[in-house]
Amino acid sequence: MHILRPMVTWGWCPILITAVAIIGHANEWPMWVLATAMVIILIIGLMVAITRAGEREVERASMRLKQLAGYFTRRFTGDSALSIFVVIRSLLTSDNARVWGWARECEAAQRIFNTWCDGFIDRVESDLRTRRFGVYLRTYQSELWQINNHYFEFIEQFYEVAQSVEIPQETKDQYNRLVVEYNAFIQNFRENAAELRRVARTEIEPPSVKLAKELPGRQPAPPPEEETKPPGPPRPPRLPHERGHIA
Numbered sequence: 001m002h003i004l005r006p007m008v009t010w011g012w013c014p015i016l017i018t019a020v021a022i023i024g025h026a027n028e029w030p031m032w033v034l035a036t037a038m039v040i041i042l043i044i045g046l047m048v049a050i051t052r053a054g055e056r057e058v059e060r061a062s063m064r065l066k067q068l069a070g071y072f073t074r075r076f077t078g079d080s081a082l083s084i085f086v087v088i089r090s091l092l093t094s095d096n097a098r099v100w101g102w103a104r105e106c107e108a109a110q111r112i113f114n115t116w117c118d119g120f121i122d123r124v125e126s127d128l129r130t131r132r133f134g135v136y137l138r139t140y141q142s143e144l145w146q147i148n149n150h151y152f153e154f155i156e157q158f159y160e161v162a163q164s165v166e167i168p169q170e171t172k173d174q175y176n177r178l179v180v181e182y183n184a185f186i187q188n189f190r191e192n193a194a195e196l197r198r199v200a201r202t203e204i205e206p207p208s209v210k211l212a213k214e215l216p217g218r219q220p221a222p223p224p225e226e227e228t229k230p231p232g233p234p235r236p237p238r239l240p241h242e243r244g245h246i247a
Contacts, residue, residue: 017041057199062137064192069124069144072185073117076151082178084154085110090171091161099165106154117147138202141193145204148189155182155212162215172215179212186211 017038024034075082091103120143127136158175161167190206197204 014045016045057195058137061192061195061199065137065141065144065196066124066128068185068189068192069121069140072144072148073121075185076178076182077114077117081174082181083110084151084158084175084178085113087171087175087178088154088158090174091167094165094167096165099161102157102161106157109154113150120144120147137196137200141196141202141204144189145193145209148186148209152210152212155179159213159215176214179214183211 020037020041021034023029024037074080077083077085079086085106088103088106091099092107094100094103120140124140127140155178162172162175186209189209193202193204193206193209196202197206
């Protein structure tokens with residue numbers, strides 16, 4: 001049964017063409033009738049094969065979108081060390097009142113954002129189990145795009161704060177590690193958006209997903225100055241036989 005199922009699914013076209021050829025030959029059909037029937041069956045088979053190939057591409061792109069959604073919520077939200085909210089939380093020790101107040105507001109926003117992401121990934125996994133993910137493909141892609149855009153706003157705000165006030169080097173390093181991995185995710189998200197736009201005609205354009213900016217790293221230490229030695233006494237001129245000349 002397991003062997004017959006793929007044969008019937010993928011090999012029905014040649015099987016049907018062979019059956020029509022045998023029946024036509026046995027009943028002595030005119031050649032043009034037999035050829036017409038076989039061409040029609042072949043065209044229908046090609047159309048079905050093209051449709052199934054497109055469905056497989058959409059399915060692969062959909063699974064990739066699901067993986068990206070899970071990766072985003074796992075790596076960049078919650079209490080992950082690469083979460084922008086965890087990076088911002090380190091500024092609660094700042095002596096700058098405005099920076100401290102902004103960090104407190106972001107801490108409150110984190111709880112709302114994490115609830116949104118948890119609900120999103122729960123709905124994605126539920127629809128995958130019930131095989132309804134493909135039905136809501138455009139909705140889930142649009143929602144992941146919105147989640148990422150809101151997340152990117154916090155990254156931009158932190159970058160502006162870090163450019164205007166002095167922050168600890170450890171916080172800068174933690175932010176830069178986040179940017180490296182976040183930009184790798186964004187590149188994958190762009191590629192998936194381009195693929196879905198091609199195979200499923202979705203509306204999200206890859207350039208609308210923006211890359212984060214990295215903060216300047218530590219300034220390299222200046223090279224040690226070489227000690228200048230006082231010039232020694234002048235050497236006496238070398239004689240001709242000492243210069244290697246042949247007399």
